[in-house]
Amino acid sequence: MKIAVTWQDKKNIKPLLQSGTSIFIVGLAPLAHRMKHPVDLDALPGVIDQIHQAGKSIWVNVNALLHEPQLDEAKRAIETLSTLNIDGLLFADLAVFNFADAVGLKDKLIYYPETYTTSDHDVRFWNDEGIQSLIVGREMTLNDIEAMAKTQSLPLSIVGHGYLNMFHSRRPLVENFFKHTNDQNPDDVKDKRSLTLVEEQRNEAYPIYQDAFGTHIFRAKPLASFKVLDKLKVWIDTLIIDGLFFDDVHVLSMINDYEQALRGEAVEGYKDYDDGFYFKKTGLNKGVKS
């Protein structure tokens, strides 16, 4: 199993380049959602060289939902990417599939829609489409993942560590709320990354922020996959560490800990994390098959 990690602050990237991660996921500004340090197209060749010189691979993330006015920009970006030596291209919007297909990048594509890759049939479908990999849905149990892996058709990836997104609205919900109430100056809070949402019946704090793409809400606890790594390493080709809410030092320690765990050594210090949906079955009703 390979480890992939999201690109961090370039000032502190050297230790990460020397770490045991195999792949860096670099968000392409402004076409990537929920990335801490997206890189624009002009700066991308330098980043690609830096990553390749370290003997690592680069997956470029273009996971934004594209509205019609953004199509031209996205098309030009994909055409430019086809001239660069990238190793993977993450996408959520199917427009990106068409653009990539047109410039011979289809076999680099990695489907990353977060919620739509949920069955063995999906794996076969995307295998037939000729893409490189897909990232399994975020609400999958271990049994679900096993069923998808059993197809043995397409290499699977999983976001196995970090705060998982659970809501994306196009609406500027934070800004509008404070415009309505005047409780705060909307401009002071709309781009803040330190906000949390607490539901009145639940003692959980969900990270929330608003950006140019809308409003994003995340799970209360970050996911860790150490407990299930023995199984995942059989089924999953690449485990992704999402560093969105972590600093560079923390990300580096997480990479080291996964390397350690993959060697079969015990890892401690993740008490504030949880198992996501690995053991939590959801359905039509609570925990019941739909």
Add this chain to the structure above:
Amino acid sequence: MNKPELLAPAGNLEKLKIAFMYGADAVFIGGKQFSLRARASNFGLKEIEEAVNFAHPLKKKVYVTTNIIPHSEDLDGLIEYLKALEAIGVDAIICASTSIIDAARRHTNLEIHLSTQQSITNSEAIRFWEKRGVKRIVLARELDLDEIHQVKAQSNLDLEVFIHGGMCVSYSGKCTLSNNMTDRDANRGGCAHSCRWNYDLFDNGEQLNVSMPFSMSSKDLQAVKQISRLVDIGVESLKIEGRMKSVHYIATVVKTYRKLIDELCEDLTIDLPKYVLEIKKAENRLTSHGFMEGMTTVNEQLYNLRSEQPTQAFVGFVLDYDMTNQTALVEQRNYFEKGDLIEVFSPNFEPISFRVEAFIDAETGESLDVARHPKQQLKLKIPIPLKPYDMLRKANA
């Protein structure tokens, strides 16, 4: 100018018939399998067949939602179910998952519509699905009128646009709030509407909302003022949401949009305030135009959970009418009494008012002054020729 299809929801056969009688060209229904509304569905295969048999002689259409995002364990019986729908003759299925789309293409000739659960926002994504056998796209509700226009200009497939009803505040199909907060899978019919709950917002421990709970809830969509532009753009289908809504809601909303579309297509002068007022008679939530006019503002949000009450309570459903005695057999739906001013609401004529005089219990013959029992059958003297499926509502409510 091509007249767009008016597509209405139907939670059961009665609502389906009412939707057609009041002017819908097509209805969408959720079956008991593979549908996000399976839990509340009244449509087994037998009822779906009855729906199709009712619709087709009227030259109307029935679409069946198979719009869950299934996990591997959910796929048992899918092919058999799709083949059964094909044998019944449904006019299309509405899908969100590659699994179901692919199975339908491989094993049936069913027409496939792509659900809004796929949140399609551009013409290139539409082209992807065009090459994979989809015939119609239900656009994401996040598009404004200019974007819809641009998408339409670049697309070959039929487009369906939501014009009325409840809205996800998230991009549809992208939300797992329910999964995380209630263990119910929003993409398999378990949505708990967590986005409509009350929250507090903190910044490093300091509570930022002071005057009221933080709310994300959206007003319902109401696009009366935007229909003209949608017709001009050439959108093929205009969709009303609300399979769980009452017969009165379905009848009122469908009839209003029916009349509006017809008048627009006949180039008649449109009295928009009249249409807005008419729709309000069935609404119990505040409404807005959603994204139709651009990015949402405070006016599209629902901050205080205040609900508007229907301005005219639905009091009775006409089952039959005796022309000789000018007496209607009516099923009671809400309280009314002798002396009330009642409005007849019908697919066949404009509302007419009358004052309730004598009425009796249809079963016992007992003379009554008040109708207080839901579903009680009553005989009322009404000097207006009525037909089954006409409705009575308070004119002065």
